Amino acid sequence: MRRLQADGFSMAKGTRVLPDSPHPATDIVDAPPSRPADSAGYRRLELGVQAFFFIVAIVTALNSLDLGLMVAFGPGPGFFPFYLSIAMGLLVLAWIVQSRRAIRSGAAGDTAIDEAIDYPHVVTVIVSLIVLAALMGVLGYQIAMFLFLYFHLAIRAKRTWYTSLIIALAGSVGVFHVFTDLLSVTLPLSMFGFLNTIGL
Amino acid sequence: MDVLNDLLGGFASALTLQNLLFALIGCIIGTLVGVLPGVGPVAGTAILIPLTLGMDPTSAIIMLGAIFYGSQYGGTITSVLLNTPGEAASAVTVIDGYQMTKKGRAGVALGIAAIGSFVGGTVATAGLVVAAKPLGSLGLKVGPPEFFGLMILGISLLVALAGKSMVKALLSGVIGLLIALVGIDPTIGAPRFTFGSPNLLDGVSFVAVIVGIFGLSEILVSATAQGSTKSLTGGLRGMLPNRQDLRRAAPAIGRGTVIGFSTGLVPGLTGTVTSLLSYGAESKFSRFRKQLGTGAIEGVAGPETANNAHANSALIPLFTLGIPASPTIAVLMGAFLQQGLTPGPSLFTQHSEVAWAIIASLFIGNLICLILNVPLIGVWTSILKIPHGILLAIIMIFLVVGSYTINYNVFDVFVMILFGIVGLVFRRLDIPLAPLVLTLVLGPLMERSLRESLEISQGDFSIFTRPFALTFIVIGAFVLLTPLLKIRKPAALNVDPEA
Numbered sequence: 001m002r003r004l005q006a007d008g009f010s011m012a013k014g015t016r017v018l019p020d021s022p023h024p025a026t027d028i029v030d031a032p033p034s035r036p037a038d039s040a041g042y043r044r045l046e047l048g049v050q051a052f053f054f055i056v057a058i059v060t061a062l063n064s065l066d067l068g069l070m071v072a073f074g075p076g077p078g079f080f081p082f083y084l085s086i087a088m089g090l091l092v093l094a095w096i097v098q099s100r101r102a103i104r105s106g107a108a109g110d111t112a113i114d115e116a117i118d119y120p121h122v123v124t125v126i127v128s129l130i131v132l133a134a135l136m137g138v139l140g141y142q143i144a145m146f147l148f149l150y151f152h153l154a155i156r157a158k159r160t161w162y163t164s165l166i167i168a169l170a171g172s173v174g175v176f177h178v179f180t181d182l183l184s185v186t187l188p189l190s191m192f193g194f195l196n197t198i199g200l
Numbered sequence: 201m202d203v204l205n206d207l208l209g210g211f212a213s214a215l216t217l218q219n220l221l222f223a224l225i226g227c228i229i230g231t232l233v234g235v236l237p238g239v240g241p242v243a244g245t246a247i248l249i250p251l252t253l254g255m256d257p258t259s260a261i262i263m264l265g266a267i268f269y270g271s272q273y274g275g276t277i278t279s280v281l282l283n284t285p286g287e288a289a290s291a292v293t294v295i296d297g298y299q300m301t302k303k304g305r306a307g308v309a310l311g312i313a314a315i316g317s318f319v320g321g322t323v324a325t326a327g328l329v330v331a332a333k334p335l336g337s338l339g340l341k342v343g344p345p346e347f348f349g350l351m352i353l354g355i356s357l358l359v360a361l362a363g364k365s366m367v368k369a370l371l372s373g374v375i376g377l378l379i380a381l382v383g384i385d386p387t388i389g390a391p392r393f394t395f396g397s398p399n400l401l402d403g404v405s406f407v408a409v410i411v412g413i414f415g416l417s418e419i420l421v422s423a424t425a426q427g428s429t430k431s432l433t434g435g436l437r438g439m440l441p442n443r444q445d446l447r448r449a450a451p452a453i454g455r456g457t458v459i460g461f462s463t464g465l466v467p468g469l470t471g472t473v474t475s476l477l478s479y480g481a482e483s484k485f486s487r488f489r490k491q492l493g494t495g496a497i498e499g500v501a502g503p504e505t506a507n508n509a510h511a512n513s514a515l516i517p518l519f520t521l522g523i524p525a526s527p528t529i530a531v532l533m534g535a536f537l538q539q540g541l542t543p544g545p546s547l548f549t550q551h552s553e554v555a556w557a558i559i560a561s562l563f564i565g566n567l568i569c570l571i572l573n574v575p576l577i578g579v580w581t582s583i584l585k586i587p588h589g590i591l592l593a594i595i596m597i598f599l600v601v602g603s604y605t606i607n608y609n610v611f612d613v614f615v616m617i618l619f620g621i622v623g624l625v626f627r628r629l630d631i632p633l634a635p636l637v638l639t640l641v642l643g644p645l646m647e648r649s650l651r652e653s654l655e656i657s658q659g660d661f662s663i664f665t666r667p668f669a670l671t672f673i674v675i676g677a678f679v680l681l682t683p684l685l686k687i688r689k690p691a692a693l694n695v696d697p698e699a
Contacts, residue, residue, distance in 0.1 A: 046629055053371070060378060060393065067385075067392060074655035077385035077392055080647045084377050091371040098367060122420045122624065125596075126617060129416075132600065133613040145600070149593050157589020167590060171597045184254055185605050 046099055054092045061085035124156065140190030142200050146172035203333055210556030214564055219262050222255075223561050226263040227568045230270020234290075235278055235580045236591070241271040241528045242637065243415030246407050247602030249535050257539040258554050262561040264535050266569075268528055269321060269511050269562070272471065273569045276313045276504055277580050280306055289471030289507040292479045296492060296499025303495050308441045310577055312497055313504035314570050315441070316453045320509030321566040323457045324464060328516050328559055332548065335520035339545030344652035345663050347522075349672030351646045354523040356676035357467040359635045366680065372626070373635035379404050380643025387651060399611040406534050406640050408603040412616040413633055414527075415599050417623025419592055441497070448488060449501035455481050456502040460509025465516055467525040470634075471507040478506035512562060518543050519555065522645070527637040534641045 060081055067078030128148055135144035149171045154164035179185040190200050213219065233244030245267050252260035275290035280297035293313065300309040342350065359369040382393045383403030394400035441449065456478045463474040482502040483489050492499050514525040515532075522544025524530035536543045547555045573580075586594075603616035626633055639646075657663035664673060 042628070045625065049625060049629060053375075056378075063393060067390060070659065071388060074659060075651045077388060077390045079654075080650060081378060081381050081392065084374055084381075088371065088374045088378065091367055091374060094367045095365075095371065098365065117421060117624070117628065125416075125420060126621065129596070129600070129617050129620075130614070133610055133617065136600075136604070136613065137610045145597065149597070152593045152596070153590065157587065157593070159587070159589065163590075167593065171594065175597060175601065179601065179605070183251060185251060186608065187601065187604070188608075188610070 043099075043103070050092055050096050050099070054089060057085045057089035057092060061089070128152065136188050138191055140195060140200050141187040142172045142176050143190065143195070144172075145175070203329060206333075206552065206556045207329055207560060209553060210558070210560030211563075213258060213553060213557035214262065214560040218256075219259055219557070219561060220564070222259045222263040223266045223565045224568055224572075226266025227270040227273075227565055227572055229263075230267035230272075231274035231277075231569070231573060231576075231580060232583070233267060234271035234274020234276070235583060236595070240414055240418065241268060242531055243411055243418070243599075244271060245528055245531045245535070246410040247415065247598050249407050249531070249538060250602055250605035252535065253538060253606075257541055257551075258557045260539055261532075261535060261541070261554070261558050262565075264532055265515075265558060265562065266565045268532060269508065269565060270569055272508050272511050273314065273317055273573050274580065276317070277310065277573070277577055280309045280313065280500070281577070289475050289510075290504070291472065292475045292503045293500055295479070296494070296496050299493070299495030300497070300500065305495065307577075308445055308497070309500045310573070312441045312445060312449050312501045314573050315446075316449065316456060316501045316505035317508035318566050318570040319453050320457045320460050320505035320507075321512045321569075322563060324461045324509040324512035325559065325562040325566070327461055327513055328519060328562070331516050332519055332555070332559065335516070336545040336548045339521050340549070342545075342668060343666075344649040344656065345666050345669040346672065348646065348649040348653055349664065349669035349676070350521060350523060351642055351649065353672040353676040353679075354467040354517070354525075355635070355639060355642065355646075356679040358526075358638050360679045360682065364630065368629070368631045369635050370680070372631050372633065373639045376636035376639030377643045377646070379409065379636075380406075380640050381647065386644070386648065399609065402607070405603070405606050405612045405615060406531075407606040408612040408615040409619045409640060410531055410534075410637055411599050411603050412619030412621075413623035413626070413636065415595070415602075416616060416620025417627060419595060419599075420620060420624045421627060422592070445497050449497050452478075452482055452486060452498040452502035453505045455485065456505030457509045459502075460506035460511075461513045463506075464510040464513030464525065467517065467523060470526045471510045474510040475503035475507045478502040508566075512566075515562070519547060519559075520545060522547075524638060524641060527634045530638045530641040537641075 064078035064082035064085060067081075068076035069079050069082055070076050128151060132144050132148040135147070138144075146168050149168035150164050153159045153167055154161055157164075159167075176187050179187055189196050214223070229248065230241075230244070233241060245264055248264065248267060252263060255263070272289060276293055276297070279290040279293040280301055283294060283298040283301075297309045297313070300306060355373055359373050360366065378393075380403070382400055383391070384401055385392050391401060459478045459481060460474050463477065479492075479499060479502060482496075482498045483492050486492070486496075486498045486502075488496050488498055514529050517523040517525050518529050518533055522533075522542065524533045524543075533543050541547060541551055541554060599616060600613055603612045604610060606612055623633060625631075626636075653663050654661070664670060
């Protein structure tokens with residue numbers, strides 16, 4: 001049990017065990033080789049998030065005061081969020097103190113996840129999803145999702161054009177008809193009349 | 201006798217063709233969720249909530265419940281065959297499960313896991329049957345102050361056990377509560393934190409938040425985790441365990457059932473912790489403990505039994521007191537609320553037939569999973585041979601459709617994307633996600649009980665000194681203050697449950 005606690009319990013989805021280890025219980029490692037924690041990047045992110053949450057706490061507290069803490073028959077709409085904002089502010093301060101201590105003791109960044117983040121992948125996925133969401137209301141689900149899937153399959157995953165085409169059609173037109181015709185769950189149609197009339 | 205009649209009534213409803221079909225679909229989807237990398241039980245259950253909104257409440261919850269425990273079965277398959285846990289609760293099964301596969305005993309490992317899961321799940325459901333009425337009637341006696349205290353206790357336990365830093369866990373919980381308060385104030389109807397956006401008047405969709413924070417953030421970090429999947433399906437010969445296997449596994453299944461059932465009752469002790477505790481028990485008490493790590497059947501039987509017993513017994517606090525014990529249960533609770541059902545003691549008085557049908561379906565669902573999983577193992581593993589890029593694209597379709605269809609509003613897709621980024625940042629900074637999900641679902645109920653209490657007492661906080669309320673709050677405070685009292689948390693609990 002102690003062996004597992006020492007290194008095995010951080011296992012989660014996607015974790016692999018060294019296949020040919022004579023002591024599998026002790027040789028559990030993460031699947032992707034972890035990059036060393038980027039301490040400076042970690043600290044910048046941590047500081048940014050702490051500042052953001054502290055500002056949110058102040059804005060929420062002020063907003064709650066405007067809403068009113070008490071009304072004639074008891075607590076008002078601002079009562080609960082006001083005290084939560086105070087708690088949030090105090091917790092952010094406690095976190096800042098903990099981080100400062102960690103920096104002084106040289107342990108800063110040690111708590112960051114080991115998962116190496118591929119930033120180009122993150123940006124591409126997020127931007128493509130934003131474009132998809134923006135286009136869904138204009139072009140409708142089928143065209144927007146088709147473009148999204150074709151981009152991810154043909155360009156990012158480098159699948160052949162016909163594989164990408166088939167999967168993109170299935171994920172856009174196919175899913176649309178399964179949801180609308182079989183499950184009675186409507187997905188958006190294009191706002192352009194000429195596309196709308198042909199069912200897109 | 202009343203309980204038996206209620207349960208039989210529940211079986212009559214659960215055994216209708218429609219509900220059986222939904223239980224079957226739920227088990228299949230749940231297994232798929234467990235098998236697929238990138239979709240955990242939390243996001244998997246949340247994504248499918250919109251599909252159930254047009255359904256009859258009983259069928260909807262039966263299907264979502266089946267997805268929940270089906271995912272426990274699914275996670276085992278990849279642990280045993282591919283050396284990769286499909287979901288966190290099956291992580292410890294990798295150790296002996298994969299070793300058994302290498303010895304050509306994959307079928308036996310999966311067979312004993314399915315049998316153990318069935319036993320654990322069934323015993324825990326029987327526990328739910330026994331506990332439902334007495335705990336439910338006790339629950340009916342609690343007023344708003346006691347309910348508020350109970351929620352403080354539930355959240356404290358989860359926060360205390362989530363992640364390495366109590367401060368970050370608490371912060372995550374407070375953020376969840378604040379998000380839950382966005383929208384129209386339930387008492388006087390004033391808009392709160394909507395910033396003039398009509399899209400926020402109904403609040404922030406919890407499905408979009410959960411899908412983003414668990415599903416999308418997993419995709420964002422998964423780009424580098426695309427190892428090749430090498431299946432050792434040759435070991436599937438001899439699917440059923442023989443008599444000696446069963447004799448060796450029986451004590452482990454017994455221990456796993458007790459551990460899983462007990463830990464399921466405690467909010468915060470999730471399936472991951474439970475399966476590890478079970479493995480620990482095997483390494484201490486099993487007659488064959490020296491073989492653990494080399495393909496011992498006990499190393500599979502114990503943890504797999506425990507995590508399924510846990511999954512089912514974690515429904516007891518939800519059904520009887522309205523307290524979700526884990527993020528996935530919180531999502532299930534959200535599904536109950538979406539269907540107009542409030543989990544807790546009133547469930548058995550106001551919607552008794554629904555409650556008992558769901559309980560009966562747990563027995564049936566466990567049996568379906570047992571029957572379904574062994575013959576379909578080949579199908580599940582073949583899914584993992586789909587190239588990573590295609591799999592990611594397919595999962596993203598479900599993320600987008602799942603978040604859109606909850607309110608038929610593209611705004612929720614943007615919410616999902618935003619919380620995907622939040623989830624990524626939280627993971628990067630080691631802020632646990634579980635408290636946020638729990639408080640997101642509990643937030644409105646917690647505020648309502650707090651405000652009702654203070655309305656009863658006309659603003660006097662001494663109402664919280666009523667014996668039960670005070671006891672719950674004091675225990676909750678004690679749990680939260682343990683770091684200051686220098687009571688060390690076991691290292692095994694330093695993990696974000698189900699993240």
